[in-house]
Amino acid sequence: MVRDEFFRCEGLCKSYGEGWAALREVSFSLEAGGSLGLLGLSGSGKSTLLRLLAGLEPPTSGQIYLEDRPVDTGMQKGRRAYHRQVQMVFQNPVSTFSPYMTVGTYLMEGIRSFCPSENTREREVALLEEVGLSAEFSRRLPHELSGGQLQRVAIARALSIRPRLLLLDEPTSALDSMVQRGILELIATLSKRHGMAMVFVGHDAAVLRLMTERMLVLEKGQVIETLPSRTAHRMARTAYAQQFFPPRAVT
Numbered sequence: 001m002v003r004d005e006f007f008r009c010e011g012l013c014k015s016y017g018e019g020w021a022a023l024r025e026v027s028f029s030l031e032a033g034g035s036l037g038l039l040g041l042s043g044s045g046k047s048t049l050l051r052l053l054a055g056l057e058p059p060t061s062g063q064i065y066l067e068d069r070p071v072d073t074g075m076q077k078g079r080r081a082y083h084r085q086v087q088m089v090f091q092n093p094v095s096t097f098s099p100y101m102t103v104g105t106y107l108m109e110g111i112r113s114f115c116p117s118e119n120t121r122e123r124e125v126a127l128l129e130e131v132g133l134s135a136e137f138s139r140r141l142p143h144e145l146s147g148g149q150l151q152r153v154a155i156a157r158a159l160s161i162r163p164r165l166l167l168l169d170e171p172t173s174a175l176d177s178m179v180q181r182g183i184l185e186l187i188a189t190l191s192k193r194h195g196m197a198m199v200f201v202g203h204d205a206a207v208l209r210l211m212t213e214r215m216l217v218l219e220k221g222q223v224i225e226t227l228p229s230r231t232a233h234r235m236a237r238t239a240y241a242q243q244f245f246p247p248r249a250v251t
Contacts, residue, residue, distance in 0.1 A: 008029035012062035015060045036215070040219060090171075168200045
């Protein structure tokens with residue numbers, strides 16, 4: 001089945017001072033419901049690229065397009081329209097929640113802001129149940145939840161406005177191995193159920209092989225290889241990319 005392209009980047013660059021280019025000429029496209037992994041070592045530019053895609057920072061040069069229209073997040077109206085379709089789940093959920101606001105308050109914010117016609121309470125309960133939590137969690141504060149539960153709330157918050165693209169910055173790296181699997185399975189299930197596209201940042205090639213269709217391998221802010229995820233371990237050509245696919249780890 002041929003899917004329509006709805007998101008693309010052309011020549012994205014990001015500099016943080018004279019002589020330091022964190023990102024250099026990154027281009028890619030993404031189809032509706034498609035999935036892309038960003039693979040690289042620390043400092044390779046993965047998280048910088050994701051922050052640009054999330055509209056949290058402007059690119060130094062280059063352009064992001066949503067449905068063939070250039071994205072301008074410099075004005076509040078542009079940011080709001082963009083964030084209606086693009087949401088992000090961060091690496092450490094604890095840092096994104098205030099200790100004084102309940103789970104329900106966070107979910108209601110998104111529903112009321114972007115989906116005001118919906119029954120807020122019904123939607124809130126449905127979101128919690130969809131990520132494997134009971135309605136009772138609505139009254140809890142962030143510190144009363146485990147790391148895995150809090151990441152499920154973060155996913156529910158991102159889903160609350162029905163985005164078309166979900167950006168994931170190593171969403172399981174702060175969790176123990178038993179919890180990681182459940183979160184990855186949840187993300188895969190929800191993206192398929194809602195037809196969401198995904199950009200998934202990681203340093204574990206095995207996770208990206210399971211979660212994405214293609215990988216961009218980044219080194220020093222540049223894309224050095226673009227690989228099909230399932231066969232990336234056989235198709236990687238550079239020594240840098242091959243280090244992520246040691247023979248003993250491939251089955």
